[in-house]
Amino acid sequence: MLTRPHFLINENLRATRRVPEARADARRDRADDAETNRQFRPSAPTIAQNLGRKIRLNAEQLCLLAAGIFFSSGLLTGWWKYRCIAASAQAVAPVYVDIAHRTSLMYAFSAVLLREFVPYSPLSETGTLWAAGLPLLFFALAISMYIVHGILRDTDNQMRAPHRLGPLTLPGAAIHAFMWALAVAEIGGFAVLFYGFASSLRNI
Numbered sequence: 001m002l003t004r005p006h007f008l009i010n011e012n013l014r015a016t017r018r019v020p021e022a023r024a025d026a027r028r029d030r031a032d033d034a035e036t037n038r039q040f041r042p043s044a045p046t047i048a049q050n051l052g053r054k055i056r057l058n059a060e061q062l063c064l065l066a067a068g069i070f071f072s073s074g075l076l077t078g079w080w081k082y083r084c085i086a087a088s089a090q091a092v093a094p095v096y097v098d099i100a101h102r103t104s105l106m107y108a109f110s111a112v113l114l115r116e117f118v119p120y121s122p123l124s125e126t127g128t129l130w131a132a133g134l135p136l137l138f139f140a141l142a143i144s145m146y147i148v149h150g151i152l153r154d155t156d157n158q159m160r161a162p163h164r165l166g167p168l169t170l171p172g173a174a175i176h177a178f179m180w181a182l183a184v185a186e187i188g189g190f191a192v193l194f195y196g197f198a199s200s201l202r203n204i
Contacts, residue, residue, distance in 0.1 A: 057129075058125065058128075058129065059115075059118045059121070059125075059128045059129045059131070059132040059133070060115050060118050060119075062129065062132060062133055062136065063111050063112065063114050063115035063118065063132055063136065064111070064112075064115060066107075066111040066136040066139065066140070067108050067109070067111035067112045067115070068108075069140075070104050070105075070107045070108035070111060070139065070140075070143065071104070071105065071108035073100075073104035073108075073143055073147075074101060074102075074104035074105035074108055077097065077100045077101040077104055077147065077150075078101050078105075080097055080100075080101070080150070081093045081097050081098055081101045084097050094150055094153050094156075095156040095157075096146050096147075096149035096150040096153075096155075096156070096158075097150035099146045099150075100143060100146035100147045100149075100150050103142060103143055103146055104143050107139040107140075107142075107143060110135075110139065111136060111139065114132050114135060114136070114189075114190065114193065115132075117190070117193035117194060117196070117197055118132055118193060120193065120196035120197035120199075120200050121192065121193050121196045122192070122195065122196040122199065123192065123196075127192075128193075130189075131188075131189045131190075131192040131193055132189060132193065133189075134185035134186070134188070134189045135185055135186040135189040135190060137185065138181070138182045138185050138186055139186075141182075142182070145158070148165070149165075152165070152166045154166050158175070159175065163175050
């Protein structure tokens with residue numbers, strides 16, 4: 001009967017012992033890799049917070065952004081106005097197409113004007129953002145409403161009763177409440193910024 005050399009038997013035994021050890025080492029390596037990935041992977045709140053910091057605008061940037069949007073609206077509605085005139089037998093654009101065009105241009109420069117007063121604001125950064133942002137919001141809402149009326153061609157005077165919005169009739173109280181909110185936001189927001197500028201003149 002042939003017998004295997006002792007050194008071969010011992011080598012096989014050592015190799016058999018090394019298999020579980022290698023598997024245990026591989027498991028430890030995978031666990032270490034997973035822990036490393038957890039340490040270096042940003043959590044969801046961290047990503048959201050970083051994104052918020054990146055997209056946060058100050059009042060001056062908001063004014064310029066609004067000016068760019070409003071001016072773009074003025075250019076586009078100008079082309080729309082021309083197309084309406086070209087298609088009209090009387091060479092006249094619908095009332096609210098014309099109003100949307102002119103108002104967009106006017107509010108674009110109004111936004112630039114607001115930006116010039118922002119550095120004089122007596123409020124905190126957040127307060128200044130509100131003081132500039134509220135007038136800009138109502139500028140945008142007004143332009144949007146004019147564009148909607150221009151598309152629907154449902155009225156030539158939104159302040160005249162019945163207050164039409166396509167097939168709908170809006171309550172007069174809602175129209176007047178909106179106008180009051182618009183006046184408070186636009187006049188109040190600018191008044192705060194202008195007050196800051198006027199106060200700075202005393203230091204000259």
